[in-house]
Amino acid sequence: MARINENYKKLQEGYLFPEIYKRTVAFQKNNPGVELIKLGIGDTTRPLTMAVVKHLHEVADEMADESTYRGYDAEQGIMELREALAKHYKKYGVNLKADEVFINDGAKPDLANLQSIFAGNSVVAVQDPVYPAYVDSTVISGKTTGYKDGKYEGIVYMDCTEENGFFPDLPKQNVDLIYLCSPNNPTGAVATHEQLKKFVDYAQEKKAVIIFDAAYSAFISDVGLPRSIYEVDGAKTCAIEVNSFSKLAGFTGVRLGWTVVPHELCAEGTKPGEVQALWDRRQTTMFNGASNIAQLAGIAVLSEEGQEEVREVIDYYMHNAKIIRDGLAEVGLEVSGGTNAPYIWAKTPNGLDSWEFFDKALNEAHVVVTPGAGFGQRGEGHFRLSAFGKRENIEKAVDNIKKNLKI
Amino acid sequence: MARINENYKKLQEGYLFPEIYKRTVAFQKNNPGVELIKLGIGDTTRPLTMAVVKHLHEVADEMADESTYRGYDAEQGIMELREALAKHYKKYGVNLKADEVFINDGAKPDLANLQSIFAGNSVVAVQDPVYPAYVDSTVISGKTTGYKDGKYEGIVYMDCTEENGFFPDLPKQNVDLIYLCSPNNPTGAVATHEQLKKFVDYAQEKKAVIIFDAAYSAFISDVGLPRSIYEVDGAKTCAIEVNSFSKLAGFTGVRLGWTVVPHELCAEGTKPGEVQALWDRRQTTMFNGASNIAQLAGIAVLSEEGQEEVREVIDYYMHNAKIIRDGLAEVGLEVSGGTNAPYIWAKTPNGLDSWEFFDKALNEAHVVVTPGAGFGQRGEGHFRLSAFGKRENIEKAVDNIKKNLKI
Numbered sequence: 001m002a003r004i005n006e007n008y009k010k011l012q013e014g015y016l017f018p019e020i021y022k023r024t025v026a027f028q029k030n031n032p033g034v035e036l037i038k039l040g041i042g043d044t045t046r047p048l049t050m051a052v053v054k055h056l057h058e059v060a061d062e063m064a065d066e067s068t069y070r071g072y073d074a075e076q077g078i079m080e081l082r083e084a085l086a087k088h089y090k091k092y093g094v095n096l097k098a099d100e101v102f103i104n105d106g107a108k109p110d111l112a113n114l115q116s117i118f119a120g121n122s123v124v125a126v127q128d129p130v131y132p133a134y135v136d137s138t139v140i141s142g143k144t145t146g147y148k149d150g151k152y153e154g155i156v157y158m159d160c161t162e163e164n165g166f167f168p169d170l171p172k173q174n175v176d177l178i179y180l181c182s183p184n185n186p187t188g189a190v191a192t193h194e195q196l197k198k199f200v201d202y203a204q205e206k207k208a209v210i211i212f213d214a215a216y217s218a219f220i221s222d223v224g225l226p227r228s229i230y231e232v233d234g235a236k237t238c239a240i241e242v243n244s245f246s247k248l249a250g251f252t253g254v255r256l257g258w259t260v261v262p263h264e265l266c267a268e269g270t271k272p273g274e275v276q277a278l279w280d281r282r283q284t285t286m287f288n289g290a291s292n293i294a295q296l297a298g299i300a301v302l303s304e305e306g307q308e309e310v311r312e313v314i315d316y317y318m319h320n321a322k323i324i325r326d327g328l329a330e331v332g333l334e335v336s337g338g339t340n341a342p343y344i345w346a347k348t349p350n351g352l353d354s355w356e357f358f359d360k361a362l363n364e365a366h367v368v369v370t371p372g373a374g375f376g377q378r379g380e381g382h383f384r385l386s387a388f389g390k391r392e393n394i395e396k397a398v399d400n401i402k403k404n405l406k407i
Numbered sequence: 408m409a410r411i412n413e414n415y416k417k418l419q420e421g422y423l424f425p426e427i428y429k430r431t432v433a434f435q436k437n438n439p440g441v442e443l444i445k446l447g448i449g450d451t452t453r454p455l456t457m458a459v460v461k462h463l464h465e466v467a468d469e470m471a472d473e474s475t476y477r478g479y480d481a482e483q484g485i486m487e488l489r490e491a492l493a494k495h496y497k498k499y500g501v502n503l504k505a506d507e508v509f510i511n512d513g514a515k516p517d518l519a520n521l522q523s524i525f526a527g528n529s530v531v532a533v534q535d536p537v538y539p540a541y542v543d544s545t546v547i548s549g550k551t552t553g554y555k556d557g558k559y560e561g562i563v564y565m566d567c568t569e570e571n572g573f574f575p576d577l578p579k580q581n582v583d584l585i586y587l588c589s590p591n592n593p594t595g596a597v598a599t600h601e602q603l604k605k606f607v608d609y610a611q612e613k614k615a616v617i618i619f620d621a622a623y624s625a626f627i628s629d630v631g632l633p634r635s636i637y638e639v640d641g642a643k644t645c646a647i648e649v650n651s652f653s654k655l656a657g658f659t660g661v662r663l664g665w666t667v668v669p670h671e672l673c674a675e676g677t678k679p680g681e682v683q684a685l686w687d688r689r690q691t692t693m694f695n696g697a698s699n700i701a702q703l704a705g706i707a708v709l710s711e712e713g714q715e716e717v718r719e720v721i722d723y724y725m726h727n728a729k730i731i732r733d734g735l736a737e738v739g740l741e742v743s744g745g746t747n748a749p750y751i752w753a754k755t756p757n758g759l760d761s762w763e764f765f766d767k768a769l770n771e772a773h774v775v776v777t778p779g780a781g782f783g784q785r786g787e788g789h790f791r792l793s794a795f796g797k798r799e800n801i802e803k804a805v806d807n808i809k810k811n812l813k814i
């Protein structure tokens with residue numbers, strides 16, 4: 001008699017994006033002909049770069065030829081890509097071995113799947129506001145009980161507020177796994193070396209493991225800010241880093257990323273190498289590698305030519321971010337994020353709650369924003385804008401806000 | 408204090424392929440210059456077909472162009488592909504809605520991930536011999552206790568032997584989830600309509616759920632044999648079907664497949680649609696879709712031109728299978744599988760155990776086989792050969808066996 005995993009019932013409705021969709025559709029129905037500009041979703045709009053596309057054509061031809069056709073590669077990824085990524089980290093002064101880099105099909109699955117190698121009753125800490133995938137996968141795996149005041153009981157929420165510059169204080173309770181995201185989604189805050197060091201020291205002392213989501217690290221241009229948690233001494237003993245080609249190279253649909261599980265990483269009672277071996281076992285058992293076409297394209301992204309092109313794409317998005325930041329500031333909104341990060345996090349004016357502001361922006365400026373409340377209790381009173389749109393839309397949106405938003 | 412998932416410790420070493428590798432390397436070291444032919448692994452060797460490659464070039468160009476670039480698609484897959492697959496099923500008289508077809512990145516991950524939506528203490532039944540991924544994911548998710556006589560305690564093993572034509576009898580114990588694989592890996596046995604009906608009736612009566620692995624269904628040419636479990640009345644209420652483009656279209660490295668969760672499917676206490684909604688929630692939370700390049704290539708596979716080309720590829724492999732079957736039979740080995748299935752399952756001669764025969768085939772015929780014991784207790788005394796090799800190697804291997812294997 002098959003029974004379902006009852007933990008799914010604990011999940012609150014995926015309220016955010018369906019509700020945005022519902023309100024947007026209703027607006028369009030009532031206002032035919034009005035052009036809406038969507039700055040809510042974090043999807044890329046710049047096409048793949050020339051180095052990547054050239055390589056994709058070569059790969060297609062290789063796959064058509066019996067003598068160069070590739071079947072299964074290793075579940076952990078094509079060695080040339082793993083080596084190229086290990087080399088990539090040297091730019092930040094981080095030394096990794098290729099076998100510490102596991103290729104994945106984008107950051108989201110691994111951010112959830114990593115829980116598989118840790119105890120089922122682990123206590124998980126997350127930032128609040130938070131990218132929902134960390135939380136929902138924690139609920140599905142049975143680590144929470146009820147839901148109260150916008151929080152799941154059993155999860156430790158670490159507040160990110162204006163007061164602490166949107167980077168959390170250390171948890172007061174004992175926790176086992178700590179999700180940290182920098183540059184942060186949704187707040188756009190970027191952790192400093194000192195901030196990360198505090199968490200690394202804590203994790204070493206308490207034998208906790210940090211799951212570090214660095215999916216937006218390519219947007220950091222300030223050389224003083226860490227682009228990898230491994231720039232912090234000791235992080236290899238206590239941190240797993242997950243990253244992605246999605247935003248870096250327009251691979252949101254192509255699906256490619258990587259997870260670093262250092263050999264030195266330890267959990268309670270393990271020797272160096274044992275946690276890495278567990279992840280290796282998980283991947284070889286339940287994964288068959290990212291698409292080889294995506295992996296070979298990823299090698300092109302990491303080439304010298306590819307990196308130059310990627311730089312241009314990032315500059316484009318970061319110029320979008322600047323336009324948004326400046327425009328919002330001009331109309332008197334309090335803005336953070338948007339430098340070294342592709343997300344702009346702004347305070348709603350006049351004490352509006354985030355859904356009230358969503359409606360206001362929709363009706364007055366015809367701009368779709370993401371209400372902060374969708375990212376957790378501490379997101380209330382804020383909204384998120386994404387810099388991944390097309391330039392003309394970004395300019396139009398900011399123009400509409402300046403002209404028509406009544407603050 | 409992070410602790411590991413102790414269930415991983417219950418896993419027996421992934422003994423099979425590392426041991427094959429070890430013995431093969433040792434042989435080559437001691438016998439320099441001798442050419443070994445590997446017929447053990449189920450990896451494809453035929454290149455992608457022209458319709459697919461042509462489409463890949465088009466996709467590369469579309470992704471390079473701002474106006475046709477694609478970012479995120481739905482986690483459940485590109486609708487055109489889901490619709491094309493639903494249409495594909497009509498060939499077998501099976502009516503599915505596109506939203507019942509969830510695109511995945513190959514069969515293996517979903518065959519494991521599906522356990523996430525069912526209760527953690529579900530009792531799992533598997534065929535013996537068995538594709539190891541079903542078993543290992545059951546162990547990792549904590550559904551077993553010890554390991555004894557080649558079996559995990561807590562799993563129900565359903566023997567597949569010569570006596571029952573390598574298709575199991577119904578389990579005597581109560582079970583919740585039943586993995587069935589047809590055409591079978593490793594035995595090459597193909598379930599008849601009547602055999603599947605027996606299991607569907609059982610599942611309906613006991614409210615069990617069948618997870619049906621149809622990854623080799625494209626190799627069925629006998630029109631009397633079911634290519635989908637949904638050809639059996641009632642299967643939609645109790646069976647999830649997982650399939651793949653891997654062997655069908657040479658996509659082993661490209662990574663693409665699909666999982667059908669019918670709207671009608673029910674578990675204990677659920678209404679129609681609820682299990683499907685759980686899988687939808689699982690996928691949107693922990694997966695971001697298969698690579699869009701792979702998905703668009705998959706659409707080309709399902710085109711009329713693509714299907715004709717695929718037919719040729721399958722014929723090529725099935726002719727390999729015939730060469731192997733005939734060759735083994737000629738030297739007096741007892742052979743099954745290899746018709747309507749790309750695997751040949753043979754009995755070791757003279758009561759040799761499967762590793763003894765492995766060594767014999769290696770030393771005398773210079774052919775690498777897969778020892779049946781690697782697939783479970785009931786695999787002992789057998790070995791598996793794969794038809795996915797290149798023709799010239801298949802012919803050489805069979806020639807070597809005929810000339811040099813001392814039986």
